Amino acid sequence: MTSARDRILSRLKSAPRRTMPERPDWAAPRYGEGRMTQFRAMLEAAHADVREVSAAEWPELLRAILAGKGVDQVLFAPATAAGRKLAEAWATGEAPRLVPYDRPIEEMKPVLVHEVQAAVTTARSGIAQTGSLVLWPTPDEPRLMSLLPPIHVVLVDKARIVDSLADTMATEAWAGGMPTNAVLVSGPSKTADIEQTLAYGVHGPKELIVLVIGEAA
Amino acid sequence: MAVEARTSDFGGKARVALNDPKLRANFRRAMDGLMSKRAAQFSDKEEWTALRARGAAVRARALARLPELLEQLEAKLTANGVTVHWAETTAEANAVVLEILQKAGARRVIKGKSMVTEEMHLNAHLEANGIRAVESDLGEYIIQLAGQAPSHIVMPCIHMNKVEIAELFAARIEGQPYTENVDELTAAARKALRDRFADADAGISGVNFAVAETGTLVLIENEGNGRLSTTLPPLHIAVTGIEKVLEKLDDVAPLLSLLPRSATGQVVTTYVNMISGPRKPGEKDGPKEVHLVLLDNGRSRVFCDTELADTLRCIRCAACMNHCPVYTRVGGHTYSFTYPGPIGKILTPQIEGLDCAGDQPHASTLCGACAEVCPVQIPIPDLLARLRTEAVHPTSIAVKGGGSGRSLAESLGWGGWTALYSSPLIYRISTRLLGLFGNLMPACTPMLREWTRIRSKPKFAAKSLHELARERGFSNDER
Numbered sequence: 001m002t003s004a005r006d007r008i009l010s011r012l013k014s015a016p017r018r019t020m021p022e023r024p025d026w027a028a029p030r031y032g033e034g035r036m037t038q039f040r041a042m043l044e045a046a047h048a049d050v051r052e053v054s055a056a057e058w059p060e061l062l063r064a065i066l067a068g069k070g071v072d073q074v075l076f077a078p079a080t081a082a083g084r085k086l087a088e089a090w091a092t093g094e095a096p097r098l099v100p101y102d103r104p105i106e107e108m109k110p111v112l113v114h115e116v117q118a119a120v121t122t123a124r125s126g127i128a129q130t131g132s133l134v135l136w137p138t139p140d141e142p143r144l145m146s147l148l149p150p151i152h153v154v155l156v157d158k159a160r161i162v163d164s165l166a167d168t169m170a171t172e173a174w175a176g177g178m179p180t181n182a183v184l185v186s187g188p189s190k191t192a193d194i195e196q197t198l199a200y201g202v203h204g205p206k207e208l209i210v211l212v213i214g215e216a217a
Numbered sequence: 218m219a220v221e222a223r224t225s226d227f228g229g230k231a232r233v234a235l236n237d238p239k240l241r242a243n244f245r246r247a248m249d250g251l252m253s254k255r256a257a258q259f260s261d262k263e264e265w266t267a268l269r270a271r272g273a274a275v276r277a278r279a280l281a282r283l284p285e286l287l288e289q290l291e292a293k294l295t296a297n298g299v300t301v302h303w304a305e306t307t308a309e310a311n312a313v314v315l316e317i318l319q320k321a322g323a324r325r326v327i328k329g330k331s332m333v334t335e336e337m338h339l340n341a342h343l344e345a346n347g348i349r350a351v352e353s354d355l356g357e358y359i360i361q362l363a364g365q366a367p368s369h370i371v372m373p374c375i376h377m378n379k380v381e382i383a384e385l386f387a388a389r390i391e392g393q394p395y396t397e398n399v400d401e402l403t404a405a406a407r408k409a410l411r412d413r414f415a416d417a418d419a420g421i422s423g424v425n426f427a428v429a430e431t432g433t434l435v436l437i438e439n440e441g442n443g444r445l446s447t448t449l450p451p452l453h454i455a456v457t458g459i460e461k462v463l464e465k466l467d468d469v470a471p472l473l474s475l476l477p478r479s480a481t482g483q484v485v486t487t488y489v490n491m492i493s494g495p496r497k498p499g500e501k502d503g504p505k506e507v508h509l510v511l512l513d514n515g516r517s518r519v520f521c522d523t524e525l526a527d528t529l530r531c532i533r534c535a536a537c538m539n540h541c542p543v544y545t546r547v548g549g550h551t552y553s554f555t556y557p558g559p560i561g562k563i564l565t566p567q568i569e570g571l572d573c574a575g576d577q578p579h580a581s582t583l584c585g586a587c588a589e590v591c592p593v594q595i596p597i598p599d600l601l602a603r604l605r606t607e608a609v610h611p612t613s614i615a616v617k618g619g620g621s622g623r624s625l626a627e628s629l630g631w632g633g634w635t636a637l638y639s640s641p642l643i644y645r646i647s648t649r650l651l652g653l654f655g656n657l658m659p660a661c662t663p664m665l666r667e668w669t670r671i672r673s674k675p676k677f678a679a680k681s682l683h684e685l686a687r688e689r690g691f692s693n694d695e696r
Contacts, residue, residue, distance in 0.1 A: 004513075005303035008459065011517040012284040018523055020281040026271035026471055042484065105449070105502040113415045130485035142501040143448050147441055166470035175466040178431045180497055181448070184489035189441040191403060192481070193356035193372060195379050196250050199403035202355055203410065204441020204488070 028129060028164030035128045036212070039161050042131025046187030047200060048208040052158070058211050059089030062153060065209060066096055066118060075099045075112065075119035075149055079140040082122050082155055101142055112144055118151035123185075125168055126161040126212075132184040133210065134168065143181050152205040154185070158214035224573040225553040225565070227580045234547040240376055241546065247375045248545040254482020255536060255590070272475045273594035275468040276530040283520060286429040286462045287511065293432025297494035299507045307337040310512045314339060314421070314454055315346055317508050321452050323348065323418035327410075329436070329443040330354035331423025332370050332533060333456050333512055336555045339421070350421065351413045353442035355406050362389045368549030370556060371480050371535040376548050410442070420446035420504070424457035425532070426472060427509070430465045433493045434509065437477065437486040444490050453504040455492075459511050460520075460529035472532060475592035479534040515568040515617065522615045524603060528563050530593045535560075537587035537597060543580055552577065559587035563600045570618030571608045578604040630664065648681040 002010075031038045040050045053061045066074065077083040078100040087098055099116050101108065121141055123133040133154050137143040146152050162168045165184070169175070174182075189204030200206050234240055259265040279286060291301045302317075304310035318326065326343065328334065328350050340350045340361070352361040356373035360366065363385055367373030374382070379397050386405055387395040393405050422443055426435040434455055436443050447453045463469065477483040496503035520526050538544040538558025549557035554565045554574060562581060566574040578601045587597040604616065609627070613619025637643050655677035660669040668674075680688075 003303065004305045004309060007305060008303055008511075008513045008517050009284050009287065012287070012459075012520055015517075015521040015526075016523055018281045018526075021274045021277050023274050023278070024267070024270045026267045028470065028474070046487070101501065103501065106451075108501075109415055113411065132485060132489075137500075139497075139499040139501065142503075143444075144502045147444050147448065164470070165473065166467065169467055169470060175431055178433050178466070178491065178493040180492070180494050180500060180503055182491040182493075183444065184485070185487065186485045186489075187487050189439070190487055191355045191440050193354070193359065193374060194382055194399045194402055196247055196372075197379075197399040199400050202403050202407055202440040202442070203353065203414075203445055 028166040030163050031128050035161055035163060036158065038128040039126055039131055040212075042128070043187065043208075043210055044131075046131055046208075047190070048131070048187050048210055050210045050212065052212045052214055054215060055213050058155065058213060059086050062086075062120070062209075062211065063090060063093075063095050066151075066153075067094075069117075069151065069207075071117045071151065072096050073099055073116045073118075075101055075116040075145055077121065077141040077145065078102055080122065082120065083140075086120060101145055105142070105144060112148045116149045118153060119145040119149040120153045120155070121145050123154050123156040124160070125172075126156045127163075127165055127168060127184070128161055129164040130184075130186055132165070132186040135183040135185055136179055137181055137183070138179075143183075146183065146185060147204050150201065150205055151207045151209065152185075152188075153209045153211065155211045155213055158212050161212075225576055227551060227553070227576045230551040230553065231547045231580070234551050239378070240548055243376055243378050244545055244548050247372065248539050251481065251539040255479060255539070256482075258478035258482050258484065268471055268474060269592055269594060271471045272532075272592050273530065275463065275471060276532070276593045277527075279463050279468070280460065280520070280526060280529055282464065283460070283462065286464060287459060289429040290427055290432060290462055291511075293429065294494075294509055295432075297432045298497075299432065299494055299509055302508060302510045303513070304510060305513045307512070307514050310337050310456065310510055310514070311339055311342040313510050314456065315343065315348070317452070317454055318343070318348055318419055319346075321419065321506070323452060325413070325417050326350040326419045326421055327414055327417035327446050327450060328352050328354075328357070329420065329422035329446040330357050330373070330438070331421065331456055332367075332555060333423055333458055334421060335367060336514065337456070337512070339456075351410070351417075353410050353414065353440075353446055354438070355403065355440060355442075358406055358410065359385065362386075366550065366555070368557065369535060369538065370533055370558075370560075376550065414442075414445045414449050417446075417450040419452040419454060420448075420450040421454045421456065422447050424455050424461055424509070425476070426469055427457060427462045428464075428466050428469060429462055431493060433466065433491050435469055435473075436490040436492070437473070437488065438490070439483075439487040441488060444488055447490065447492060448503055451504055452506045452508075453492075453495075454508045454510065456510045456512060459513055459516050460531075476532050476534050479536040479590065479592045518617065519564075519567045525563075525567060525600060525615065527595050528560075528567060528600060530595050531560055531564070532593055533560075534592055536590040536592065540586040540590050542582060542584060542586065552580075559597045559601075560595075563595075563597055563604060566604055566608075566618070567616055570621075571604065571616055572618030572621035575608045575618065575622045578602075578608070626664075645681070645683060648683070651677050652679050652681055 074096045124136040188208045191202040359374040368376040495507040544558040562577045607613045607616045607619045608622035
């Protein structure tokens with residue numbers, strides 16, 4: 001008895017061979033000095049809030065931003081460098097309660113689905129062409145952090161903003177080893193399914209706050 | 218869930234749609250918006266030409282090596298911990314999905330948007346077996362509540378306006394007051410679906426691209442429902458047609474630049490989700506089990522014809538329907554089957570057979586707008602013409618149901634036409650006779666009637682071109 005797999009493959013293999021066209025030249029755009037301007041413009045056009053801040057000052061800036069939004073519970077990754085820095089900075093003074101994502105989702109579901117109002121993650125890099133953040137979730141910084149809370153705060157190193165997806169895929173040799181999940185995020189969750197009218201926060205975060213970490217402005 | 222008719226009645230349904238001013242207004246507004254947004258994305262013609270040539274080549278290369286790439290994809294995914302299943306028919310695919318769910322004891326399923334599962338009528342199959350599948354893409358959720366099928370492959374509820382959606386939500390969502398405010402309607406769906414995500418035993422999604430090189434499934438979306446469906450439940454089942462495979466991860470970049478810009482005029486979708494395996498030890502979330510179901514359903518037969526195989530290059534952007542003068546006037550439900558518009562007109566007859574969807578290739582003016590906007594250069598008008606030929610060709614075997622459209626009267630008519638044009642004597646006698654008596658023919662003469670039903674009767678000239686030429690001193694050089 002042959003399987004569906006064998007029958008499908010044997011039909012495909014019995015088809016006449018065809019010539020393989022070469023990949024014609026194509027190059028994604030380059031921005032040079034205008035890279036940060038493009039990155040910011042694209043993200044802002046997608047309704048994200050983009051701030052440039054120094055490595056020393058971001059926890060304070062974030063404290064002020066979230067205070068303005070009345071956030072009192074923030075999901076964070078306690079084992080990452082950014083997570084440790086946040087915990088250290090917010091240990092003094094008035095700050096939202098930091099909720100660590102330190103157990104499997106099965107034990108954290110109600111907290112993530114209904115309770116925390118914001119989450120802080122890092123991005124591996126930024127893509128100027130499309131205003132995208134490359135998220136590369138790890139055991140310390142899990143996938144759902146950037147998805148379930150209504151506000152997603154993401155830190156990206158200014159030096160790691162590149163021109164295009166093609167560029168970053170090639171220079172970082174992604175094909176050599178993909179993680180369980182990699183995600184490009186280019187704004188808050190949105191839909192235009194009702195009369196093509198844009199509405200934000202349909203299932204994912206309603207707000208995306210991007211902190212671009214660079215030398216002090 | 219509306220179960221679709223197994224034969225299409227394009228003419229009958231088109232007449233109804235054309236006389237529905239609300240439907241026409243809904244489509245006109247939406248299509249005008251999508252067309253102008255796309256045009257704004259591709260204002261640089263040089264960039265468009267180079268990008269599109271690359272996109273077409275990438276898809277053509279993948280198809281040229283399809284069987285090997287599918288084997289490579291399976292091997293890579295298996296090594297990554299994903300279970301791969303193959304299904305020849307939609308019934309087989311439904312059975313595979315059901316078995317995976319039953320084995321896991323899953324009763325509640327949350328779905329990301331997937332046209333292949335629409336092609337399978339998966340929801341109805343699961344429902345019949347006691348499993349509740351809830352659509353989570355806002356547009357799909359709306360039509361599921363309304364008990365309808367999608368009318369567009371990217372924007373499923375584009376045929377409805379906000380008044381209809383407001384009425385539907387007020388009637389079907391508990392505690393939901395009537396509101397036409399789009400933000401409030403969206404918030405109502407978020408609230409209603411939030412717990413469905415959390416409760417779900419399994420998530421089912423489609424796939425935009427399956428990369429053979431790395432064993433990566435690429436899914437694009439704006440809402441986050443696709444990511445939730447593939448991340449929160451403990452089990453994820455992805456379903457795709459066998460043609461969606463790509464050779465290299467690098468091939469994703471040009472296609473990701475073409476697809477959302479062609480579809481909705483967005484430079485990128487909010488989320489590009491790249492899945493390469495289930496949760497690894499130590500990871501805190503993600504499904505513990507991931508399955509991929511590869512569906513054939515006639516695609517391998519399409520693949521065997523080198524011309525028609527171009528149909529399989531499609532990346533499902535829907536630009537062809539957004540620009541089709543027929544689709545934009547009659548809407549998606551007129552096409553009866555899952556895939557409407559120009560891509561449906563070439564895909565449906567090949568999958569379902571020309572005997573039951575043979576009218577679809579004729580639902581076209583062959584204006585060429587679809588081919589002009591296709592990001593992977595599918596020659597849709599050429600394939601429409603080819604399918605029209607296959608439908609009447611007496612020995613056609615290339616397409617399911619080939620030759621089924623052949624009629625004796627039509628064959629005799631065209632035979633007579635050929636004879637008339639290949640014999641100068643018969644041609645001259647006929648034109649003379651038509652010049653003398655043609656105008657006496659009543660408009661209701663058989664065959665002529667088809668033409669005069671909606672057009673005025675042509676007037677025959679008293680003298681033929683030959684006669685006029687001869688009168689002016691031209692002579693036919695007959696040696």
